[in-house]
Amino acid sequence: MYKLFYSLKSASMGVRVMLEEIGAPYELIPTTVDMDRPRPPEQLTINPNGWVPVLVWDDGAMYECAAITVFLCDRHPEANLAPAVDDPARALYLQTLVYCSNSVQNAFQLTYYPDRFADTPADEPSAQRRGKRRLRETWKIIDDQIGDNEWVLGDRFSAADIYLFMLTTWLRSARGHPAIDEFPNVKRIADVVVQRSSVQLVYEPWIANPNY
Numbered sequence: 005m006y007k008l009f010y011s012l013k014s015a016s017m018g019v020r021v022m023l024e025e026i027g028a029p030y031e032l033i034p035t036t037v038d039m040d041r042p043r044p045p046e047q048l049t050i051n052p053n054g055w056v057p058v059l060v061w062d063d064g065a066m067y068e069c070a071a072i073t074v075f076l077c078d079r080h081p082e083a084n085l086a087p088a089v090d091d092p093a094r095a096l097y098l099q100t101l102v103y104c105s106n107s108v109q110n111a112f113q114l115t116y117y118p119d120r121f122a123d124t125p126a127d128e129p130s131a132q133r134r135g136k137r138r139l140r141e142t143w144k145i146i147d148d149q150i151g152d153n154e155w156v157l158g159d160r161f162s163a164a165d166i167y168l169f170m171l172t173t174w175l176r177s178a179r180g181h182p183a184i185d186e187f188p189n190v191k192r193i194a195d196v197v198v199q200r201s202s203v204q205l206v207y208e209p210w211i212a213n214p215n216y
């Protein structure tokens with residue numbers, strides 16, 4: 005049984021999709037990404053940053069979404085969500101997850117949390133502007149990487165496609181983010197991933213209203 009500290013609009017939704025795909029039993033522990041509301045003490049003990057996702061299992065716990073993705077897929081190889089350690093596709097799988105985590109997500113953070121990147125409040129709009137440009141740059145790299153491939157890894161679906169889909173749900177025109185239509189290869193994959201029953205279940209609030 006897994007426990008997942010969970011909040012809508014967050015990366016914990018992507019981890020929940022993985023758990024659904026794996027078919028593992030899990031419990032959601034409600035938490036928040038709202039800066040003005042407290043986190044459960046157990047969440048902060050595991051992740052003093054106060055971020056989700058945080059995953060707990062019988063004899064361990066961890067945070068960082070890309071690391072959780074690798075961990076879960078390796079722990080449940082029968083779900084066939086990731087190339088094995090000796091599979092040549094493993095390199096692109098790891099590269100994409102880490103790039104999404106440290107470059108694409110970082111660009112989102114500049115726009116969502118400019119105070120973490122600017123020395124003074126007066127500098128925050130500059131950080132946000134750079135974040136919007138950085139989103140366009142990093143999504144373009146991923147879009148070009150995908151090219152004409154059916155999936156991120158070519159001809160096989162993987163957790164990297166779920167991760168990619170999750171990040172597309174964070175694009176907000178109201179925040180000045182680029183539109184997904186600017187990245188047609190990403191959009192092609194996201195449009196298929198959203199049809200999976202796991203995604204329909206977890207992302208029902210976003211599907212009903214993408215600006216939820």
Ligand SMILES: N[C@@H](CCC(=O)N[C@@H](CS)C(=O)NCC(=O)O)C(=O)O
Nearest residue numbers: 014015037054055056057068069070
């Ligand atoms: N590098 C972390 C970042 C996680 C992250 O930014 N989580 C956001 C929601 S998607 C969050 O919890 N924000 C609230 C906060 O930063 O206090 C990861 O990939 O797991």
